[in-house]
Amino acid sequence: MKYSGWPEPGELVVGDVDEIADFGVFVDLDEYEDKRGLCHISEVASGWIKNVRDHVREGQTVVAKVLEVDESANQIDLSIKDVNEHQRKDKIQAWKNSQKADNWMLIALGEDVDDDRYTEVANALLAEYDTLYDAFESAAISGSEALDAVDVDDAAAESIVEAARDDVSVPYVDVTGYVDLESAASDGVDDVKAALE
Numbered sequence: 126m127k128y129s130g131w132p133e134p135g136e137l138v139v140g141d142v143d144e145i146a147d148f149g150v151f152v153d154l155d156e157y158e159d160k161r162g163l164c165h166i167s168e169v170a171s172g173w174i175k176n177v178r179d180h181v182r183e184g185q186t187v188v189a190k191v192l193e194v195d196e197s198a199n200q201i202d203l204s205i206k207d208v209n210e211h212q213r214k215d216k217i218q219a220w221k222n223s224q225k226a227d228n229w230m231l232i233a234l235g236e237d238v239d240d241d242r243y244t245e246v247a248n249a250l251l252a253e254y255d256t257l258y259d260a261f262e263s264a265a266i267s268g269s270e271a272l273d274a275v276d277v278d279d280a281a282a283e284s285i286v287e288a289a290r291d292d293v294s295v296p297y298v299d300v301t302g303y304v305d306l307e308s309a310a311s312d313g314v315d316d317v318k319a320a321l322e
Contacts, residue, residue: 128157132191132201137212138162139220140203142185145177152189152203156220162201164189171206181205188213219256226257233288234281246285249276264289 140152154160189203254260263271308316
């Protein structure tokens, strides 16, 4: 889902390097409609930069931190060097999850769904869940009960659950291990049995 507004200073954004100039890098923001930011050469990487192309290439997907937003000048200042590896991985994963959830919404509501209907259902899901991905994951695990508190019509809820069950792979953990239980009491066997119940 692309946002129509402006990013906030301090926010991490995902974008594609569109153009490389001597003074910096232009980045098309993937999460915002028709928004483009500039990452000055001093914000591309720490240390002295002889050639910007040693650090980024055109078409590369990068995570950048928004330094400043000037709406009147239609300007967004970005920094690639201020994003550490952990933040970059988390942001890329959240962005990929968001794209998956958008695709699942289109599967559930139909490829030809109008923007108003999409927004209505998405906002209803986001009122109960942090992200659309979380809503679909919950629907895949719990079925229609996960959407009981969500203010959507039955047809939409049914199609969301169906899409979630078909397309969402639910993470699960298989825990195996050994446990040694001992009891020095005279009725130790009973203590061990009680502990395992």
